[in-house]
Amino acid sequence: MVSRGKHKVARLKGLGVKYGATVRKRYGTIYRLLKKKRRCPKCGSVKFDRQVLGIWYCSKCNYKVAAGTYDVNFERAKSKY
Numbered sequence: 001m002v003s004r005g006k007h008k009v010a011r012l013k014g015l016g017v018k019y020g021a022t023v024r025k026r027y028g029t030i031y032r033l034l035k036k037k038r039r040c041p042k043c044g045s046v047k048f049d050r051q052v053l054g055i056w057y058c059s060k061c062n063y064k065v066a067a068g069t070y071d072v073n074f075e076r077a078k079s080k081y
Contacts, residue, residue, distance in 0.1 A: 034070045041065075048072075 015024050040048040040058035051057045056072050057064045067073055 030070055038072065 015027060034050065037046050038048040038056075039046055040061060040063055042063040043058060043061040045058060045060040047059045048056060048063075049059070051064075054066055054069050055064065056067055065072070
């Protein structure tokens with residue numbers, strides 16, 4: 001008898017069946033974009049994370065920039081705050 005493997009689904013906390021497939025897919029793409037590893041544009045380390053909504057921070061060189069909510073787009077917004 002052939003065993004069928006389970007589908008691999010990204011871990012989406014709190015999104016069950018009742019939210020629908022479209023909402024879960026949208027949330028999955030945004031979540032993966034938010035959690036991917038980023039390099040600091042100043043020092044090049046991988047410790048560049050989002051502190052709060054729109055504020056990105058490097059814990060190694062203390063570089064802070066205001067940019068997008070889920071992704072850093074340096075062409076649009078640059079700041080030294």
